[in-house]
Amino acid sequence: MRIITSVGCSSLFFVMLTAVPFILAASRPSNALYRGGSLSVERSSADVLISEQGTFKAGFYQVGENAFSFAIWFSETLDRQKTVVWMADRDWPVNSRGSRLSLRKRGDLALLDADANVVWTTATTTTNTTAGAGEVAELWETGNLVLMDGDMRVVWQSFDHPTDTLLPGQPLTRSLRLVSRAAEGIYTTGYYVAHFNDDNVLSFIYDGPNTSSIYWPNPDYSVFQNGRTSYNSSRYAILDDMGRFISSDRLKFSASDFGLGVKRRLTMDLDGILRLYSLNHTIKDWEVSWMPVLERCRVHGLCGENGICVYKPSPTCTCPHGFEMKVPTDWNQGCKPEFNIVCNRTEVKFIQLPHTDFYGYDLNYQTKVSLEACQNICKSDCNCRGFGYRLDGEGNCYPKSILLSGQSGSHFFGDMYIKIPKQENLTGTFDQSNAGCSKVSSPKKLDRDYASGKAQRDYLKYPIGFVIAFGVAEIICVAFGWFYIHKKTVDLRNLNQGYVVVSMGFRRFTFEELKKATNNFGDEIGRGGSGVVYKGLLDDKRVVAVKKLEGLSHGSEAQFWSEVSTIGRINHMNLVTMFGFCAEKQKRLLVYEYLENGSLEKNLFSNSTMLTWQNRYNIALGTAKALAYLHEECLEWVLHCDVKPQNVLLDKNFQPKVADFGLSKLFDRGGNNNSEFSRVRGTRGYMAPEWILNLPITSKVDVYSYGILVLELVTGRNSTGFQQIGENGEGYKQLIPWIREMSSMETLIKVALLCIEEERDVRPSMSQVVDSITVACLVVKEMNEEIE
Structure with missing residues (x-):
């Protein structure tokens, strides 16, 4: 349609334009939404997509007072509970008035709140997809909401973005996870996760407010003792229409009502247990047809x-x-x-x-x-x-x-x-x-401030005469008003993200605070590829280490806060604690606890005699525990990518704490959390061969670096150049007792050599390293007691 330049025709066009979505909504099929069409929250009972045979519905689902989310659920004709199987951004519900789901002209599905702010989008514009922009959205009988382009090629589907439920035919892959709801009646993200860990094993993880850990399969047993395998790195699992579940780690099970014709769902429940449910058509309710052998009280964090x-x-x-x-x-x-x-x-x-x-x-x-x-x-x-x-x-x-x-x-x-x-x-x-493990919470009222006036875009409420008289001016004002409100809303959401970070238990510092604390960054205590570290003293008298980051990717401030909040939640006695951060304009700084004895490099490659053999054992064991925690117990997939003596710090008792463990998350990772990295990371002498050979990057790159570190710890020699023991001929006097002690270091050397195997699948996991070194420590202790 061509816009006529006269004021009257422009205004008329303006009125007609606002009516187009309503016309399209009225004419569309019940299982499809076409480009330019919308679903309105105020017509939530009528504006729904229905799958071909009526099994599933998609539309606005009430999650609280004045709060709705766009969701997919089992139709009430089958399920009296209207069980939800998927939600779009379940942590950000929209208002009960003025909100809508639109298949916009740019080709993406977008969920818009009452102030027209985009809460969620499929990001399927022409420039963002190889197949092209979305033309039609359909709800399939499988429960999959699919967005297709003009050639009917799928450009986005809900099956690739599960929440807490897996449906038959929906694969669970390396990049996907099922996350429980927060509580009964509360649909926001909870604490329990099912996904493939870095050992290629499908695991259940508790990701609580302050810590995270694996509780199934039994963490006290090895992968093979649990009947799994870590050798298949495809990380793929699927539930078929018969009720049979097959996973690449050898996990297999079947529904108790095995066979065709039964509606099923696999859900990570809010008590941390993954259950397979079958729908009883007689009573229109769900019955458990499989659950793992797991005592309820053994669920972590319950x-x-x-x-x-x-x-x-x-x-x-x-x-x-x-x-x-x-x-x-x-x-x-x-x-x-x-x-x-x-x-x-x-x-x-x-x-x-x-x-x-x-x-x-x-x-x-x-x-x-x-x-x-x-x-x-x-x-x-x-x-x-x-x-x-x-x-x-x-x-x-x-x-x-x-x-x-x-x-x-x-x-x-x-x-x-x-x-x-x-x-x-x-x-x-x-x-x-x-007593009572009930987590029932009352749905809360949506408490959110909206910009008034211009943000409420119900243009049909303007009098027709006013539209005719001031049509052109109104369009201009609306355009400027939208820009202003959109910017304001983005600022408010960024501010809200900042509040979330602060509420995690660490704080956001201003640049001036850190400048004052470090005496204008005058006391440099270290530097590396990620930045320079300065010693500082906060107003509360805490001594800290302040790192000025360099070489960060060009991400948004909100992305930086999100990554920092993830690092801030990682908590382990052998990981350096982060107290806070600074993000002002282009400045990015992290504030850590200060460790009295500095880096392992400073103590190891000097003439210091403070590192006893017992200290070296403790350092090897503590470092292994820290890396095992990052690889196997954290919810987030965290690789260190730069394990070396400079990044192992020692406290006053020479207990190790690994530093810089989260910085790989703050740098460009090439897209997502799988094994793809956009560039080589690490330090020469500590890097695994797969970095150079362009092989998939897994946790075994950290295992390799750890092996080099342990060899340096045992021998006192740097991987990039050997150092002499002693000076002026005194080296032999120090070398003899050192050689005598080497017999007790045999296990450490064997572990280190295994860690630096060329084939990554031959290298042990960090939990296996912890077990081996713990046994070695006990043997050395018994030997020392016998000598004494």
């Missing part, structure tokens, strides 16, 4: 920090006496103490919780020690929250830095001891008043 899961007889969450729920409607938030712990060993005591254990986060595992000695170990460490103790003929002591994934039952042979103030009169029992 009762949150300090919370304990018990069977009464069903799984029930509870708090120890002296603790209370943080959030009454959400057990994932755990329990909080009703007292304050001081860092004074004479002012604390312990309450005993019989047959109770908290999984992981051991500070320093000890064997053959008395209960009293174990208590003293925990009392002497301000970071110790409590300890597990098992007699079992050994006397094993497990000091804990975090009390998470608590379980209690007669099958636990050990007891748990929680640190409390000496003056508290508490018993080792549970608070029964807080």
Whole structure:
């Protein structure tokens, strides 16, 4: 249509243009949406797409008071619950008035809020896809929402972007994950994830507010003990129409009602268990037709920090006496103490919780020690929250830095001891008043500010006479108004993202604050490929290390915040803690804890005599634990890509902490989180062969670098050039005892040599490295005791 230049015709065209979406909506088929058409939230009961045989519907689904999301669900003719199987940006619902889903003229599906701000889009414009822009969106009978171009080629499909549910025929691949809902009746992203980990194994992961860990398959067993394989790197799984599930890691199962003709869905439930459901047509309800062999209380984080899961007889969450729920409607938030712990060993005591254990986060595992000695170990460490103790003929002591994934039952042979103030009169029992693992939350009202006036684009409410008289001026004003409001909304969303980062437990610093803290960046303590590090002193008297990043990709500030918030959530005793960041204009800085003894490189390749053999063992073990955590326990797929002595820092007790572990996420990764990197990363002498041979990049590149680091740790020689031991002829006197000690380093050398194998599949995983070095440490300790 050609726009006529006269004022009257322009205004008439303007009115007609606003009516086009309504005309298209009225004429479109029920299972398809064509370019230029829209679905309106205010007509949510009528504006729906229906699959050919009526199994699925797609449209606006109410998720709270005044809040809707665009979703796909099983039709109410089959399922009385209208079970949702997919949502577009479930963490950002839209308003109940003025919102719409449009197949825009540019060729993408877009979800627009009441202020016309784009909440979600398929990003399928002509310039962004090889097949072309979207012409028609259809809801297929499989439950797949498909966007096709003019040649009926698929340019986008919902099957490639699952939320918490997998449907028959929908593959789960290396880049996809199923993420649970937050709570019953709440559709936002939850804490439990099913996806392929870096060992090619389909795993369940708890990704909580402060930490993440794998809980299925059983992390106490190896991949092969769990009946899986890590050798097939295709990372592919699918549920077929018969109810049979097959995965590339050898996981197989079938529905109890195996056969054709049954509606099924595979859902990661909010309690952290993946279940296969079959629809009972008689009662229009779902029945579980498969679930993994997994005790409910073994799901990590089920009762949150300090919370304990018990069977009464069903799984029930509870708090120890002296603790209370943080959030009454959400057990994932755990329990909080009703007292304050001081860092004074004479002012604390312990309450005993019989047959109770908290999984992981051991500070320093000890064997053959008395209960009293174990208590003293925990009392002497301000970071110790409590300890597990098992007699079992050994006397094993497990000091804990975090009390998470608590379980209690007669099958636990050990007891748990929680640190409390000496003056508290508490018993080792549970608070029964807080029983119940229910996470039911009331849907909340959508509380969001919208720009008024111009942002509400209901043009038909303007009087016709006003449109005719001021049509051209109105169009110009609307155009400028849209630009202003769009910019304002983007700014508000970026500000909101910044708030999310701050709420993660670390803060956003201003550049002037860090400039003052570092004395105008005057005390340089290190530099590397990612930037220069300066020592600083914050206003709260914390000594910090401030890194000025260099060579960042040209991403948006919002992307930078998103990546930083991911790094900020990574928490491990052998990883350097990040306190915050700075993002002002082109300036990007990260603020870390300061480690007293500097880098391993400084201590290893100097004449320092502080690195005893026991220290070297501890450094090798701690570094391995940190990398194992990044590779296997983190929700995010984090590769270090630059493991070397410069990036291993030592605290005052020479305990190692790996630094720069998240910087690969802040640099250009070539697209996504799989094994594709746009450029070679690392340092010469520590880089695995696959970087040079253009092979797929996996966690084994870090394993290779770690092997080189351990060889340097054992020999004291730099991989890029050997250093002499001693000077002025004194080297031989130092070399003799060094050679005598080498027999006890045999295991470390073997592990290191395995790590630097040319074939990546031959290299062990970091958890296998941890197990090997732990055994070696015990052997060395026994040898030292015999010598003494």
